[in-house]
Amino acid sequence: MSAILAVLQRDLMVVVRRKSEALTALFFFVIVSSLFPLGIGPEPGLLRKIAPGVLWVGALLATMLALQRMFAADHADGTLEQMAISPSPLVGLVIGKIAAHWLVSGLPLVLMAPVLGLQFDLDAGALGVLMLALLLGTPVLSLVGAIGAALTLGVRGGGVLLSLLVLPLFVPVLIFGAGAVESHIAGLGAGGHLSLLAALLALSVFFAPWAATAALRIALE
Amino acid sequence: MSKQLTNWFRFASPQTFYPLAGKMIPVFWVLAVLFGVAGLWMGFFVAPTDATQGEGYRIIFVHVPTSWMSMFIYLVMAGWAAMGLSLNARLSSMMAQALAPTGALMAFLSLWTGAFWGKPMWGTWWVWDARLTSELILFFLYLGFIALQASIEDPRRADKAGAILALVGVVNVPIIYFSVTWWNTLHQGASVSINKSPSMAMTMLWGMLLMALCLWMYSIAVALTRVRAIILERESHTEWVKQLPETKVEVAA
Amino acid sequence: MNWNSAAEFFAMGGYALYVWGSFGACLLAFVVEPLLIRQRHSQAVRTLRRQTAAEQLEMENP
DSSP: OHHHHHHHHHHHHHHHHTHHHHHHHHHHHHHHHHHHHHHHOSOHHHHHHHHHHHHHHHHHHHHHHHHTHHHHHHHHTTHHHHHHHSSSOHHHHHHHHHHHHHHHHTHHHHHHHHHHHHTTTOOHHHHHHHHHHHHHHHHHHHHHHHHHHHHTTTOTTHHHHHHHHHHHHHHHHHHHHHHHHHHHHTTSOSHHHHHHHHHHHHHHHHHHHHHHHHHHHHHHO | OHHHHHHHHGGGSHHHHHHHHHHHHHHHHHHHHHHHHHHHHIIIIISOOBTTTBGGGGGHHHHHHHHHHHHHHHHHHHHHHHHHHHHOOHHHHHHHHHHHHHHHHHHHHHHHHHHHHHHHHHSOSOOOOHHHHHHHHHHHHHHHHHHHHHHOSSHHHHHHHHHHHHHHHTTHHHHHHHHHHHSOOSSOOOOOOSSSOOSSOHHHHHHHHHHHHHHHHHHHHHHHHHHHHHHHHHTTTSHHHHTSTTTOOOOOO | OOOSSHHHHHHGGGTHHHHHHHHHHHHHHHHHHHHHHHHHHHHHHHHHHHHHHHHHHHHHOO
């Protein structure tokens, strides 16, 4: 546990010192979400319809942008290898890194979403569902994305390959996340979609760290 | 008993498997052709016209087999990859590598034939329902597997990384299979199940099953052919490969 | 027998484009795939022969 917190604290400190990197994901999310209403036109009915999808796709792409950062910097300067041979279990360190990634690239999206949702004329209830869905979904993106990041560590063309690898795994999150908001707006209630998101979260919390750790060991051999 | 076991494990080495595969390939091609002829005969000349869909329904005789194969090959591929990962067996990983392109092709054909079936029946080439979406995801999983292995230089690392990816994606296959029961969507529900009697004419069912067997035999033949090429590529430094009749170079006089 | 004439068979009750578009794509795929593998195999063999020849040359002229 202390190892997880130690890694978490360290990664956050690194981010604080290099703020620009961390803010990339957030800025991307803001820009993408703001450009769509400008491009599509101000009709509120149409905007309300596309809002869940646009916001979720923005969140997805923003997370994907930040994924490579998870292990790349530490791999380049040898810190990762030190972590692998340290007495602390590697999976704990991986969990710490995933947590740091989510706090920096996922949680800000959750907090920013209501503000951006206002641009699409979403009402308070829909905004609430959106926040909850993002809260459940963005950790899944970080967890599953970590597997992709570990698999493509040090591989040439890594960024594009990483996106290709994690995209099929992200799609269910996108479908249920956007679906939750859409079904709330339609008056059908978001319970089903949110439960599925929660199930995805539970599954990925249990399996993703192990898969990412195994992938990391393979990459470090 | 133990002698039999050791005999089978002999074929776990590329050197012994290469000629064995070479002998098996023609057998599977013959089986594929036999099942294919039988299936197409049933499908076109025995199975009657459908009441609601007319002759258009006959696409089922390629659509369902390719869909089944795309899922089946993924499971087999993941199984071989897992074996290669856990037992550190090169040949198992090579089998997974050999299956991937065929599986991707099956997934593509499933989507293609599905679109060609959907256009006359549902009025649209594509719809984002659960089954189609998850089959598309399966196609991308195959592509990701192939791309990942292609971009990693070290073959053993490529094998192991691919195995992790394949295993993570396995969860998609039951989703495809059960999607039609979990979600009430446009794609029709399951007509064939293990424990219930089928809800379609016997001749149609037989046509489908024979075509599925045909594609299964084809996939094995093609995968074995491809794995032989992969063995030649990856084992090029070994003596036995250099001594093969097809690669031997006559000594200059 | 389902068809009264070859023309009927090819027309597929009006669904010709869809039925033959599907079967045609499959046939094409199952012909092209083995050909591509055969090409890959011969390329591997060619590479190996070149390698062996090069090694032999090296051995003769150290």
